Amino acid sequence: AQKITQTQPGMFVQEKEAVTLDCTYDTSDPSYGLFWYKQPSSGEMIFLIYQGSYDQQNATEGRYSLNFQKARKSANLVISASQLGDSAMYFCAMRERNTGGFKTIFGAGTRLFVKA
Amino acid sequence: DAGVIQSPRHEVTEMGQEVTLRCKPISGHDYLFWYRQTMMRGLELLIYFNNNVPIDDSGMPEDRFSAKMPNASFSTLKIQPSEPRDSAVYFCASSFPRESYEQYFGPGTRLTVT
DSSP: OOEEEOOOSEEEEETTSOEEEOOEEEOSOSSEEEEEEEEOTTOOOEEEEEEETTOSSOOEETTEEEEEETTTTEEEEEEOSOOGGGOEEEEEEEEEEETTEEEEEEOOOEEEEEEO | OOOOEEEOSEEEEOTTOOEEEEEEOOTTOOEEEEEEEETTTEEEEEEEEETTEEEEOTTOOSTTEEEEEEETTEEEEEESSOOGGGOEEEEEEEEOSSTTSOOEEOOOEEEEEO
16 A cells, blocks of 8 residues: 655754755555645645656755655655745655546655744 | 635534535546544545546545535535544645646635534
8 A cells, every 4th residue: 555654743944944854655656746735834735846756857846846766765855945934734745546546645744843 | 716615614513413514626627635634643535536426435434424526516525423533624625637736725624523
């Protein structure tokens, strides 16, 4: 069965520093997508970045980049130049083909605290 | 587009009552997902639909839970009878039908069962 693991329940980072949030996954499907979402204290789920299993280059979106190591089955999120507004819960997710469709599962999340 | 719309935003009910949560996906999205989020269990996928057809309901906790999608623009998640352990935030999300497309989440319904 597919699985997403986020081993860091909480992380602290100093404002303006970079931080890496870890994510490992397990799947036997050669075609899959990896996603990161942000959930601030207000509760909404915000899509941040996507990486396809066949993508040769790491995905980047502004201050967000995804360190994709396929052989290790890891998809770590890197946030550069952290801001106070980055304090939130971050979820890694994987989407792969399932009988009849595409199924997405989420990791347990990492709570990021940005210190001034 | 207004995004994924969920109603109600908050629901407080007594144990044993029926609860119906509603969702309107983004127009054109073929997939609709229902998730439940709690502190203990995180974000759990309950069920998802493809073109209004339920594809995988293995995450539905028990027979008290049921979900329907009568048309492309509306879905319901029903709990009957409700129990205090059902208290959670329930999210609806929709997406296009490929592994490369992200899901768009609604604002969630915070359910409290007393």
